[in-house]
Amino acid sequence: MKAEIISVGTELLLGQLVDTNSVWLSQQLSMLGIDSHFKTTVGDNAHNIQSVFALATERADIIIATGGLGPTQDDITKETLATTLGLPLVYDEALAEMIREKLASRNITMSENNYRQAHYPQGCQILEKYPGTAPGLYLNHQGKHYFLLPGVPYEMKAIFEASVVPILRQISPDHLRIYTEVLKLWGLPESHVAERLSELDDRLADIGNPKLSYLASGINGISVRISAKAADEKAAHAMIAPYQKEAEEILAPYIFGHNQQTMERCILKLCAAQNLTLGCVEWFTAGMMASRLTAYGENLEPFKGGLVMRGKFDQAAFEAAQETLNVDIVLGVSENFTESSTVYECQLHLCVQDQYFSKIIQIPKHQREEAMAFAVINCFNFLKNQLQTVEK
């Protein structure tokens, strides 16, 4: 089964909006083990949408379109699919009622345009996540499977997860799914990671399944991914486990987590385990460190707060922060303003109870935002290494 994703919307074609829907859908299809060969973006133009539907019908089995399901005159995805397939548009009173209720809950009365929303190509099945959401549609026509989903990302995702995934599993039941285990690490360049794993990588390349891959993703560190195609999670786990163990032994000192786990989660756990509270002082990163430490919101502890400073590092201010923030550990990062046009020279500062540590790092000067993210993960890693040394 081959899938094709179609994104409908003139604003996407003009670059006024970034198409995150198709990125997310691509990931989901890939995890489901369904290949897709093309992704097309088309504006709100009936002739062009029809030509894209016709082409996708020729070259794919599963066609997923997002956008163009709203109430305005611009929203023509349903009409064009009907035209392309030579199907009539039918009116569904139950769907009209659903829309009426939704609008009533917001004190809006139903307009002529809203009645347009209650039409769909004959044979469609309504995909609904919960009342109050614009429904998606599923059509099984001449062996091809069409899914029309709203363009609003959280509505699209809710419908996909609740209603589209079960249908996809049903229409491709013997499909092997792709399961992935991820090791997250920092402190070793990507090329060195690949070098250390090269023997394992070669062996897996010969076997073909599972597969090993790398992804450097900025503030989220480097990911080593071991993916297996398998019938279910248990079978996948059994295939992945021995290789994962090997990779973990090779990379142990650099690993801070697995799968979705973050570096900040790692250091907050280490702090909690040692009963230490944490604060930060940011000259270079302007609140990004505090923001990462807060995002891990399960529990307010052990991060107690932060300070955002301007200009040059001030040792007295840094040391005073332990008292101001009333914490055991203060983590800081500042910039040494140098003449270099190619790198930022940053200094990491760490105060653990009464010990002061510091380290200088150099960060390529591309985008400041990226450089800040790089400084943050290095800073967290600096603390991680320190806390793990204490642990031993």
Add this chain to the structure above:
Amino acid sequence: MKAEIISVGTELLLGQLVDTNSVWLSQQLSMLGIDSHFKTTVGDNAHNIQSVFALATERADIIIATGGLGPTQDDITKETLATTLGLPLVYDEALAEMIREKLASRNITMSENNYRQAHYPQGCQILEKYPGTAPGLYLNHQGKHYFLLPGVPYEMKAIFEASVVPILRQISPDHLRIYTEVLKLWGLPESHVAERLSELDDRLADIGNPKLSYLASGINGISVRISAKAADEKAAHAMIAPYQKEAEEILAPYIFGHNQQTMERCILKLCAAQNLTLGCVEWFTAGMMASRLTAYGENLEPFKGGLVMRGKFDQAAFEAAQETLNVDIVLGVSENFTESSTVYECQLHLCVQDQYFSKIIQIPKHQREEAMAFAVINCFNFLKNQLQTVEK
């Protein structure tokens, strides 16, 4: 002239990478007044890339492809274009020399794969921004214009701006370009903005050029865009100016800037004009406010720093911040932890010298990141209104 953008790369098709190149290219084409009707993403597969090139050749005049120009076996964009058009691949010694120099500057010797990079479809012209960048290619074949650009965003953009734009201007010389003036505002819902401008909007709809449009863009406020198709900037300005003046008069109290100007720039300017220094205390926004006030880095003044706090609002801590941060104004935002599952109740706090102001706002509970951004712009607007009242 119609253009079509093609993004080549399996990682784009799998959703491992977000295709920012095509978004940027769409914007550039739109500004140049060149329409594009389709955007296609295709993996590193010769058969599929050929079918996309063949289709684009049928339905567009200008074909711009990014990605697949690198040295590895995956990089086959040039070969597939040659096959699609029935052209031989030729070797260019001058290009080989360019690549050799580039590698030598990084102490790398040229490999077999690098020699592959010195081939291109017969008839291509090399598009080079500066030595050290992978060159792009331009081919004018049977009335169609093909541009092959590297996938690395900053290389792609540099080549597009330096080499592609002049060619596009030449091949569509009498093209009217689109010029846009943007009013940035906050404090009025988008639907109310549209209502207040409806009479002006109707008049412009009758005229057809310039055009009025709206875009709500989160932390960057609401944009009212007036776009004119014109031969040059001066002519566009003359067409736009009277309508811009009208819109500005209608929306005056809500406007904080024009074009790329931000709300934080607006409040920093107001502070500077009144010789006031500014600090912030963030319970809800975890450093985002400080980060926005720092991003406007032209001058370190008047923002002096911030505090990131956890948990509940603490009036004493807020008032103490004026002294801790040594500033005239403290801006703060905290969350009133309510039972609501649909909204965050946030409180904005403002201390201007010895006066304290506060305001409660409600923010829909979707994504926390979005809610934080909404709180930040509301907080800045709260200060803007206060400073403008003082000004009068």
